[in-house]
Amino acid sequence: MGEALMEDAVRIVLDVAAEEDGERLDRLIAARVAEISRSYAQSLVKAGDVYVNGEPARPARRIHEGDTIEILLPPVPEPDDLTPEYIPVPVIYEDDDVIIFDKPAGLVTHPAPGHEHGTLVNVVKALRPDVPLLMGGKRPGIVHRLDKDTSGLIVVAKNEEARRYLVQQWQQRDVVKRYIALVHGVIRENEGTIDAPISRDPRNRKRMAVVPNGRPAVTHFRVLERFRDATLLNVQIETGRTHQIRVHMLFIGHPIVGDQMYGKRPFRIPIARQFLHASYLKFSLPESGRPIEVETALPADLREVLERLRAEG
Template sequence: MNSDNSASHLQLVADKAGGRLDRWLAEQVPDLSRSRIQKLIEQGQVQLNGQVCNSQKLVVQPGDCIQVTIPAAKPLDLVPEERPLDVLYEDEHLLIINKPVGLVVHPAPGHEGGTLVNALLAYCNNLAGIGGVQRPGIVHRLDKDTSGALAIAKTDLAHQHLQSQFKTKTARREYLAVVYGAPTQSRGTIDAPIGRHPVERKKMAVVSEDRGGRRAVTHWEVAERLGNYTLMRFQLETGRTHQIRVHSAHIGHPVVGDPVYSSGRAVGVNLPGQALHAWKLTLQHPVTGDWIEVIAPLPATFLTLLEVLRRRAST
C-alpha cells in the first residue's frame, strides 16, 4: 500500500471456500489489518463478482472474484520537520528510536509542531496509510522529559500487531530511574490504581477505582545503592500516564529531577528532566515473529548524575 495520490486495486480469486469475507481478505492481504478491511467493506471499496459487497460476514465460495480498492492514504494535517533521530532498530515494518529528553511524542494543543511525529513524517518518506491516514503509528508513548526506547509502526499490520502486544503485555518495557532515598527491600511490586489528581488536574495520583482510578502495576528492583539515592529498575505491567513517577512518589521514593512529583528537591546536577529512562524494549516482530530486544543508551546527563552520586557515596 503506497502513500501516493492514486488508489490501488487488488484482484483476487478464491480457489476454495474461505469462510467470512473479512477474515479471508485478511489472510490474502497481510499488509492490511482486519479492522482496516472491515472499514473498506463498509465504505463500498470491496466488490464480489462485479457487485459492491457490504457484508463482511459473507462466506467466500470457490471461484469468487473479489476486487479491493484501497484509496490513497489521506495526508496527515501536520508539517514534516527534519530532525536527527537516534535509530536503534529499523526495517520496512517498524522503527525503534532512542527518544531524547524534551521531545514531545504526539501533537497536542500547544504542541502542534516540533514533535516526534513531525520528525517521523520527514524521516519516513514512504509511510503507509495506517487506518487510511498517512502517519507514523505511535503504539506507546513516553513523557516529554522521559528518554529512551520507543517503537513506531510503519504499516497498518505492524500497528495492529504492536498495539496488541502492548495490550496483552507480550511486549516488555524496562526502565532505569534514580530515586530519592534507600528502599529497605531489594525488590517489590506496587499495585495501586492511578487516576487524575482530584485537585490538581494536570497531575496524576493514586486514586481508588471507585473514584476513577484504573489499576496500575509496577515491578521494581534495586540496581545500585548510591547513599541517599538509589538506581532502580522498573518493569511496567500496565501503562498508565506518569505511572512510574506516580508510583515512585507513592512509596516515598520520587524520581530525581521530577518537577511534578518530587517537590523540586535539588540534587546538585542540572537535569533537563526527570532521571527516568526507557532502557530496554522487548517485542515480537509483527511479521517474522522473531523476538527483538533493544537497549537504549543512557543520556549524557543521566550518566553524569550517576557519576556524581557514586563519587558522593564513596566518600
C-alpha cells in the same frame, strides 16, 4: 461520518473489562487506543462515530463491564501542515514494518496544541515520508507513548497491519518494558512490587494519582545502586498507565529525581528533567513473529548525574 466514508472507515471494537466499570467513555478510548487523544475521542463521539452496544454514544457517558464500544475512524488525507523536520534521533532498529527510535528527552511524541512542530512524528515524516498517517490523525504509526522528558526506546509502525499487531501486544501486556530511574531516598529492600490503581488526581486533573477506583497498575523494581540520599532502580511495568512509574514512586515515598510534576523535591545535583529512561523492550515482530530485544544506554545528562553521585559519595 457520511455514508461515502463508511466503507473505508477503520473500525475498532473494545470490550469493557471489570476494572473499567464506571469509566468515562472518552477517557477509556484515549487510554486503550494509543493514537486517539481524549479530545479526539470527544470529537468522534459528538460526530456520531462511537457506538456503545450498537447505539450512538452520548458525550460524557459512563461505560460498564460487558459493554462493547465500536469506533469508526475516517480515512484522513495527509495534512499540508504536518511539516517534515530533520531532528537527530537515533534509530536502534528498522525493518519493513517497524522503526525503533532512541528518543531524547525534550522531544514530544506527536503534535498537540502548543507542540505542533519539533515532534517525533515530524521526524518520522522527514526520515520516512512513505509511512502513512494511521488511525485518522497526525500520529503516523505511533504504537505507545513516552513522556516529553522521558528518554529512551519508542516503537513506530510503518503500516496499518503492523500497527494493529504491535498495539495488540501492548494491550495484552505481552511486551517487556524496563526503565532506569533514580529516586529520592534510600530504598532498603533489594526489590519490590507496587500494585496500586491509578486514575486522574481528583484534586488536580492535570496529574495522575493512586486512587481506590482507578485502573489496575503494577510496577516492579530492583535496586541497582544506592547512594546516601538516592537509589538507582531497574523498573519493569506490567501495565502502561499514564505517568505510572512517576506516580507509583511518589506513592511509596520515593519520587523520581528531577520530576517537576510529582514530588518537586530539591536535589543536591542539578538535573534539568526527570531521571527516567526507557532502556529495554522485548516484543514480537509483525511479519515473522520472532521476538526481538532492544536496549539502549543512559544518555549523557543522566550518566553525568550518576558520575557526580559516585564521586561525592
